[in-house]
Amino acid sequence: MTHDLLKEVRELTGAGIMDIKEALHEAGNDKEKAIEILRKKGSLKAGKKADRLAKEGMIETYIHPGNRVGALLEINCETDFVARTEDFKHLAKEIALHIAASNPLYVKPEDVPAEVVEKEKEIYKEQIKDKPEDVVNKILEGKIAKFYEEICLLEQPFVKNPDQKVKDILNQAVAKMGENVQVKRFARFMLGN
């Protein structure tokens, strides 16, 4: 167990040094596993840490030149430490810009109300009603996936690199920062809309 690893887990969790040593030992020096163990044992600092796991991050905004479109974003990570890094701030800016440009309506597919999905399905079913049933289901699946790609932030092609989805950008950030990173909510206003 290196001192750096211990220090890093300490910064990420705020747990006691002895608890961290034990957890790292138990996890074979795997950082993620050690944090998981600490979490299960409840040895994250003073209970408050559990709140902080979902609550750190930042509020970011992007206003398009001309002030006719703007976005407001809450993006979360686990620690204030990560929230203050340039990487995290850059990520927040990129996502805010993406929202202003690509006009998502929801963060993720689970957020789309069931009745909205049902209504879409009805329309698609009407369009393909003459096909055999197994084909219909296949097509329906594809069309709903396409629908989510249009209206859900995480499923949208990232505006600065359409080969990747926004969720890929977030996953890369998670891997790089070693923390869970989530878009909690956003608002997007367009003048007169």
Next chain:
Amino acid sequence: MTHDLLKEVRELTGAGIMDIKEALHEAGNDKEKAIEILRKKGSLKAGKKADRLAKEGMIETYIHPGNRVGALLEINCETDFVARTEDFKHLAKEIALHIAASNPLYVKPEDVPAEVVEKEKEIYKEQIKDKPEDVVNKILEGKIAKFYEEICLLEQPFVKNPDQKVKDILNQAVAKMGENVQVKRFARFMLGN
């Protein structure tokens, strides 16, 4: 009828010169009345003008240092001409800052759902149930007014000068700019809330 007045109405409405001359004559050179007349006659430019009456303005934002609180605002005026003035931009900034600081929940009393108001009234009634009925109504009125002052943007004391309400600030802007100015909507995010 001065040339300046004609020019001003032209800028505000986009109507034809002859229509404006007639309207100003009919209105005794009262600008507001002339615009009203033009509106009724439908001589505002190409129908599109009627839309623009509510749709110009800007999207403004304010993020409090530290990025834990932020606001997004749509504020409307009648013409792009006014929207681009420094006065209007300054007003938008002030209101966005106020929203971040004072956490309103609605723009105006009419926007508060009836059931929310009813629930408040029930609580107040319970508090003062021993008083005579005429006194009760008087107190209720006062308490509801106070409630609106807490949760409605336009009724809140302006954060930079609590002697004035936000609606006073807007009314002053209307008087100065000679256009209807309205806050259409806002969003306010606080980290982890």
